[in-house]
Amino acid sequence: ISEWMGYFLLLEDILPDVVAFRDRYLTQNGIIAPSRARLWGALYSDDLWYSSRVEYWKDVYGFDYSSLSDKIEAFDGPERQHLRPEGIISKPSKLVDLNLYDTSAEDLGHLKASIRSHMRRNATVHGFGVWFDALLQGPHAEVWLDTSPAKGYTSWSQSVWYFRDPTAATKSSRIKGSFNMRRNSNGDFDISLKLREPFEKHVKTYGLTAMYLYQDLYERLEFEHGVYENYQLRRNLERIGMVVATILCFVLGAVFGSMDKLS
Numbered sequence: 001i002s003e004w005m006g007y008f009l010l011l012e013d014i015l016p017d018v019v020a021f022r023d024r025y026l027t028q029n030g031i032i033a034p035s036r037a038r039l040w041g042a043l044y045s046d047d048l049w050y051s052s053r054v055e056y057w058k059d060v061y062g063f064d065y066s067s068l069s070d071k072i073e074a075f076d077g078p079e080r081q082h083l084r085p086e087g088i089i090s091k092p093s094k095l096v097d098l099n100l101y102d103t104s105a106e107d108l109g110h111l112k113a114s115i116r117s118h119m120r121r122n123a124t125v126h127g128f129g130v131w132f133d134a135l136l137q138g139p140h141a142e143v144w145l146d147t148s149p150a151k152g153y154t155s156w157s158q159s160v161w162y163f164r165d166p167t168a169a170t171k172s173s174r175i176k177g178s179f180n181m182r183r184n185s186n187g188d189f190d191i192s193l194k195l196r197e198p199f200e201k202h203v204k205t206y207g208l209t210a211m212y213l214y215q216d217l218y219e220r221l222e223f224e225h226g227v228y229e230n231y232q233l234r235r236n237l238e239r240i241g242m243v244v245a246t247i248l249c250f251v252l253g254a255v256f257g258s259m260d261k262l263s
Contacts, residue, residue, distance in 0.1 A: 004018050006156070007080055010108070036098065036135040038133055039094070039097075040092040040093065041128055041179065042092040044087050046087045047126075079162065080214065080215040082157045083158045085149040091118055095181075096181070118173065119169050122169070124167070124169075128160065128203075130159040131149065132147055173198040178192075184207070190208070
């Protein structure tokens, strides 16, 4: 029994040790829990959150920083995030399927899959979401541990790979592409996602570990405290607060300046 699953299923890099332990100690009729694990992926859309990440820089307390947004919001790798169920806009594709009774260390070195799916509705594609499920199976019962967005909050949340340029796609559009995840000798991962339909997109990252998987702490706190929909409201209130504070500073400065002259 081992809770080896991590972000992107494998980023904790504990599974090779579990496999080695299995090969050495598991008896012929022994049980492994979990005994199966699958990684899923689908196109993702979230206008509100994407706007807060990109459009926000066009007006930061009255200043336009959009020319720097490419550097600030590089979207150069997957991020940990709580994804909204309604944001999953394509039929999920199975990227990895591991049977822990026979998966070898060599199998874990390079995992790849073809992506064949379709759009569920018309939407703007902002990225590609990823999550996993794991099977806990005994002699008399089985339970799936499911970390998909539809299942609500889990400690693993999900991962999303945002695209720099959102692209519109229509319902029933075919989705074709490929996924590759290669484990390096030091335990980090090179990950590549390539889409050919309904548009061309190729994103990749090198040397990824759980430690370096980015997460916006504002997003985590807002999700966990149920105030996601108030995100933009909070941004606007912050701006109003800054304007009011600036006006108060000018007023108080003028008042104290007048008092100095009178004295």
